[in-house]
Amino acid sequence: MTFATSFVPDIRFGEGVHAGIAASASALETRSALVVIDGFLAASGLGEQLAAQFAAEGIAAEFxxxxxxxxxxxxxxxxxxxxxxxxxxxxxxGGSALDIAKIAACLAVADEGPMHYALAANPLPKRPLRKIMVPTTAGTGSETSATTIFAGPEGRKLWIWGPETKADLVLLDPALTVTLPADLTAWCGLDAFVHAFEAATNRNAHAGAALYAHSALSLLTVALETAVRSPMDIEARGKILLGSCYAGIAIDNCGTAIAHNISHALAGLTPVHHGLATALGFEATLEWLVEAGTADLAAAARACGLADAATLPAFVTGLMDRCGIVRALPKAFSAFSAGDLAREMRAPENQPMRRATIRDVTDADIDAIAARMMALPKTL
Amino acid sequence: MTFATSFVPDIRFGEGVHAGIAASASALETRSALVVIDGFLAASGLGEQLAAQFAAEGIAAEFxxxxxxxxxxxxxxxxxxxxxxxxxxxxxxGGSALDIAKIAACLAVADEGPMHYALAANPLPKRPLRKIMVPTTAGTGSETSATTIFAGPEGRKLWIWGPETKADLVLLDPALTVTLPADLTAWCGLDAFVHAFEAATNRNAHAGAALYAHSALSLLTVALETAVRSPMDIEARGKILLGSCYAGIAIDNCGTAIAHNISHALAGLTPVHHGLATALGFEATLEWLVEAGTADLAAAARACGLADAATLPAFVTGLMDRCGIVRALPKAFSAFSAGDLAREMRAPENQPMRRATIRDVTDADIDAIAARMMALPKTL
Structure with a gap:
C-alpha cells in the first residue's frame, strides 16, 4: 500500500471560537485583511462583531x-x-464564500484572472495570501480542501485546484450554524456524508484518507438527524460541522465519484442546490454501487454502525427520510430530458468522477441513471 | 467541547517512497540542502543512493x-x-537525527544559539528553512511533532518547541525500518504506544487528537508483535511506522503524562534508551492510572480491542512479554537510589508531564513509583 495525504491546516473547534478570528489573523502578522462573508451574515450582528474584533487588533479589514x-x-x-x-x-x-475567499487569496498575487487558472490550465502563484476559513454550514468541507468551484462565462461549472488554495487556519464554531434551516442542514449534511462515503470507497481511496472519512461517516450518522430536528443542539451541530470538515479532508485526498458526477451534471442543466442534487444522485445509485462488494464498502458501512454494505441503501434512504429530504428536483428541470442529463454526465469535466467510481460506469449505466434521476418529480 | 489541533504536514507512505526525497525537495524549490542522517545510514547504500538522487535533481546536498x-x-x-x-x-x-534536523532548520536563520531558545525562553524565528522528515524507526513521532529534545551543557534534557520546528513533508517508508533490531523495534514501538495512550487519556486529551491517537493504538496493537518477530514483514513495519506517526500527531496536540515524567527522570540520572525507559515507567504505573476510570481510558482500551480499561495493565504486560522486553535498567543505575529518581521526577522540567496525568501525582505517589522503578534489576 502506498498513499499520500495533503497537509491538514490548524483547526480550532468549539462554541465561541469565532470570537478569535481577528486575534488569529493578528498572530499571522496581518495588518490588512479581506473578509469574504455572506451578505446576510455581514448584515447581522456578526458583521458588527467582526468589525469590532478587527479594529481592536489594529487590522484594516475590508468586507x-x-x-x-x-x-x-x-x-x-x-x-x-x-x-x-x-x-x-x-x-x-457557506461553500460559496469559502471558495471565493480561497480563489481571491491566490489571485491577489497573480498576473492573470480566474480563467487562466481554471481546470488547472496553469499553475497557481506559489505564495498566496494567508487564509482563515470559517464555515457556517456543515457541508462542502471547502475549509479543508484544495478545490474551489465557480461558474464560467457560459455558466458551466469550473474549478480552480491546488494546495495554494488551502487554508492556514480553520475555525469550526457550531454556534455559527444553528440558524441554518432544516432543509439546508439536511442537504448540506448529506453532501458531507457523500463526500466521506465516496472518498472512502472510490478507486482512489486509501488508508490515509479513510482515517478522516470513517470519522466523518460516524459523526454524521450519529448527529445529522438530531441537528435537523433540534437546530439549537450545539453538540449535534458540532458533530456534523466536524464531520463535514473531516469529509473535506477525505475528498481533498481521494476526490468523489458517481453521485458527484450526477450532481455536477444536474447543475450543468439548471440551478439546483448542490447538497440536494448530490443526495438524490447518491440514493439513486447506491444499490448499484454496493454490488461491487469491496472491502472499502464494508469498512464504510461499519463506520456508519452497520454490519455490512448490503444494508447501506436502506440505511441511507432511512436517514434521508428522517432528515425530511423531499425527493424532487426544481421545477426548471421540466425543460430537460434524460438525454440532456446523460450528455452532461458524459461531459469532459465530469469524467474524473465517473472514472473514480468503484464500478465501471458504462454508457448504458449513464442512460439508466439519467432516466431514473429525470423521473423524479419536478416540484421544488 | 473546545479543542485545537496543530497542522499535519503532507505525508507520503509506502514501500519505496524514500526514492522521492530529492524530487520532493526539488518541488519545494530547493537548490541546496542539509541532510542530517545517522552515520551508519550515511555509510550504507542509502547514503550513496541519496547523493545520486540529489545530484540528479541538481541540488547541492551536504550530509x-x-x-x-x-x-x-x-x-x-x-x-x-x-x-x-x-x-x-x-x-x-531515528528521533535524534530528526530532532537535530528540526532544530538546525530553525536556527539556520537565527541570530542566537540553541540555549537562547531552549525551554521556550525566546520565540523561534518565524521563517525557518523547509523540512523533510524521513523516520527510520517507528517510535518518537518526531516527524509530526513540534518538539525536539537535546542535552544541555550539564547533561540535563532540554527541549526546543514550536510549530516552526514542524516538517513540511513526511516520508514514511517501511523499507527503511526492516533492519532495526528486535529490541529497538520493541522499545521504540512501546514508546509510540505510550505516546498515543497518554495523549488520548491525559488531562489535555480531546476528540481532535483522539482521532490520531486511537488509530495509532489500533495499528500498534495489531502489528507491533509481528514487526518484532518478523522484521522483514513490510505490512507490519508499515503499520507501526504509520502508528508512530499518528502518535506523534497526538502528542503534538496533547502531550504526554506520568510514564514520560519517569522516562525523562531516569535519563536525567544516566543514559537509558528512551523507549525502554518509557515502557518500564508505563507498565509500573498503569494499574494505578486506570483506577481513574475515565471515559478516555475506556475509549483507549477499546482502540486496543479491549472491552474495558481494567484489562489494560494485563494487556500491556502481555504485549511487552510477547515483544521480548526485558524488565531491567542499565547497570549504571546501580549508582543511584530511589530518592535520586524521585528528585528528578520532581525537577521543574518534568512537572508538565506530572500535572498532565489524569490522576493527581502526590509526593507519596512519586516516592512509591521511584521505589518500584529502582527495584528493577540493573543488568542491561
Missing amino acids: FSGFAGEPKLAHVQAASVAARGKDLVVGIG | FSGFAGEPKLAHVQAASVAARGKDLVVGIG
Missing part, C-alpha cells in the same frame, strides 16, 4: 459580500481585485 | 552525521551552522 448563490466568474474576479495588497483573506459563510 | 546517541548541545550547534545558507533540511534516521 466583501458582492456575491449570491453559487460563485460566478464576476464574483471571483471582484474578490480577487479587492484582495490585492492585503495580507490575509478570511472566508466566512 | 551531516556528526552526532551519536541522544542529541547534545554541540550536535545541534554544529548542524545549525551547517544549515546556514541552505534552502531545506532533510532529517533521516
